[in-house]
Amino acid sequence: MSKHTDIIIIGGGIIGNATAYYLAKKGLSVTVLEASKDIGIGGSSRNGGGVRQSGRDTRELPLAMWGIKNLWPGLSEELGVDVEYIQKGNLRLGKTEAHQKILQGLTDKAVSCGLDVRMIDGDEIRAINPYLSDEVTCASWCPTDGHANPLTATLGYYKKARELGVRFITESPCFELRKIKGVIRQVVTPDAIYEADKILVAAGYDSRRLLATVGIDVPMKPMKMECLVTEAEPPMFLQMLGTAEADFYGHQSKHGSFVFGGSSGLEPFNKDNGTPISSSIGASCTCRGIMKYFPALADAKIVRAWAGWLDDCADKVPVISPVEEVPGLYIACAFSGHGFGIAPAAGYNIAEMMVDGQSIIDLSALRYDRFKPKQ
Amino acid sequence: MKSINDRSQDIGPFVSQTDDGVIICRCEEITKGEIRQAIHDGMFTVNEIRRYLRSGMGLCQGQTCGRLVKNIVVQELDVIPAQLDPATSRSPMRPVEMKVLGNEEVTHV
């Protein structure tokens, strides 16, 4: 078994898997090293499935818009797996004047980037989604947003990349990157040393520890977020939903179940017991948030709750970047809780960057050396 | 001991079996054939199969089919059961209405 490939990717989440797929499509040999036993065990199979442009920072918005235009619509067909992509819009809901202000601010910024998003009132909101309570008085509405199934999308990229010859090796926690003659060359795991001409670190929060072995730092911290899912319900609505207050977000899946995420407010201070275990307060708090907007869901039964870590960046947008100081090294991490929707576009553009030296979308605003002290 | 970590290992072609139509996960109606096909698509762990097919994600949360799925993987990949972890258990233990789960008293002083 040769331990050398053109490229090594560290991390078998959706970012690693998607990049592996697009690289293999270009004819490169790729090894993906995944620390755990399961492919996609990180945020990629724990997220809320939002494929959004609205609400995003303008530095990552062009990437999100490009992916929604060019990749998401054909993804199920391309991967041969139903990723359950539904593009029926995103409503970000508000109830108060303060909410209205937040939503207006986000909307103005997105419009300046050319996104079709606008503010609508209560009547228009309930024309789109009749189940929302009368308390909801304003919303931003982006008709080209949507949602997809994170589990099948993440594993779909894995399946297709594997078919194209990408080598995936699980239970391979990388703990050191090594340069040889000034350029990146080796990845060290407990069982083996792997070699490649180029290496992508896409290991979520753990990327920080790994990058430190070659003197690079990305300022991010882990944050635990929780989700829950109901039993299958009759079809009610197709939009992705969020709120100005960020008390819950979610959608009804193709299967009929509602997938909702929420926050209790204590996320940045959660106990780190090594595994992302849901807390005793999270699901209850999210349920209260949902029922305020959707009284009709009070009887829906919760069948499962779970938690996942975000890699929360100091400035809330990812690092997608070559590292010139360590030639051959590339970084894709710190997606800050919204990396699922842009994953196909990110993977595609990282592959372009690694092979052709230039991505289709200008990613210079997401460089690793952008972090400066305050003035 | 054979490892399942190298996902490119040759596990032979998918050959259909007479009992492929048997339903293994009753809640989500997933058949043995679908599970075997998923293994050939690269899903080598019980968690991966669950996420790929929804087996064990229904009302009983895999309490019925968990072991059956594991046995299918054991046979298909020719490994021993101890090499495979069961799917992760998740709260709540039984389906609970939103109005019940959300009904704890929170006193903000």
Ligand SMILES: Cc1cc2nc3c(=O)[nH]c(=O)nc-3n(C[C@H](O)[C@H](O)[C@H](O)COP(=O)(O)OP(=O)(O)OC[C@H]3O[C@@H](n4cnc5c(N)ncnc54)[C@H](O)[C@@H]3O)c2cc1C
């Ligand atoms: C609860 C929750 C809800 C979310 N909701 C949304 C949403 O609605 N929309 C959206 O766009 N995004 C959402 N996100 C964010 C999204 O899930 C992530 O941004 C995205 O999955 C990131 O993918 P990734 O591949 O970078 O990370 P991950 O999926 O975390 O993958 C990293 C992988 O690297 C592996 N790894 C770590 N260390 C090592 C090592 N040393 N060696 C080898 N492998 C290693 C890990 O085991 C893991 O498999 C949410 C996240 C959470 C947790």
